[in-house]
Amino acid sequence: MKVKYVRVSSLEQNTARQEKNESEFDRVFVDKISGAISFFERPQGKKIVESVKQGKITEVHVSSIDRLGRDIIDVLTVCDFLTTNQINLFVENIGMYSLIDNKKNSAFTMVTSVLANVSSMERENMLERQRQGIEAAKLRGVYRGRLYGSRMTTEEFLNKYKKVATELKNGESLRRAAALGGVSLGVAQRVKQAMLEQN
Structure with missing residues (x-):
């Protein structure tokens, strides 16, 4: 079974862009949840993991590597889980498969590691900006906290x-x-x- 995994961070966000090619897949799994939550703890992520263990899935597609997670360790753990189970992961925005002739694609591993690291850094920067904003608001006396x-x-x-x-x-x-x-x-x-x- 060839499936696609789609993730957006909130219920309000539209998934249409990621689902534009949904007719190509046997099933599309959609999570509306923060990328900070481990793939293995997400409702649809869990369903994919279970289907993989049952031998129902052969190929997983994502629009970009950060759909799997915002933490480099989490992303690499998901990639390793899929590779170990001989599931071919395809990342659409870089046009690469994790397996070639059922063997690990070293170029894919290198590129996704870099992209996952960039995604992780972006999230840390966002959190740092948020902390700085809170501190600035406190200094102005407009931050109320909890x-x-x-x-x-x-x-x-x-x-x-x-x-x-x-x-x-x-x-x-x-x-x-x-x-x-x-x-x-x-x-x-x-x-x-x-x-x-x-x-």
């Missing part, structure tokens, strides 16, 4: 990011735990701090 009483307890916070906490307990690095949990490195650091406070 609503009064909305602050989570340590237990609630750790429960919200249970996957990250589990990975850290299992000895994973902050960066790896963040990727597996589909969160930013900053959130993983706060999870680790919360774990220390709880102990």
Whole structure:
């Protein structure tokens, strides 16, 4: 089965551009979710993973590599999962397949690694600009932060990011735990701090 994976970050965003060639596929999987969330934790991402494990999928197409994720580790983990299962991944905007004659395409690996790294850097830059905007708003006295009483307890916070906490307990690095949990490195650091406070 030849399928396409489509992702947009929010419910309001239109998927038409990514779905323009949907008639070429046996099925199109659409996630409306942040790219920071691990592919393996997304509703449609999970369905693809399950279909791959059941041997139902032979080829996966995406419009661009950042549809798989905004974190380089997550993107490479998805690529490795598909390659290991002999699933050919095609990235439309670069016109490349991950496998050639059922063998790993080294050029694809190199190009997608660079693109995934750029995507990851773009996201970090966006978060940094957001932090700077908040700081500037605080200096002007117009930033109000969280609503009064909305602050989570340590237990609630750790429960919200249970996957990250589990990975850290299992000895994973902050960066790896963040990727597996589909969160930013900053959130993983706060999870680790919360774990220390709880102990």
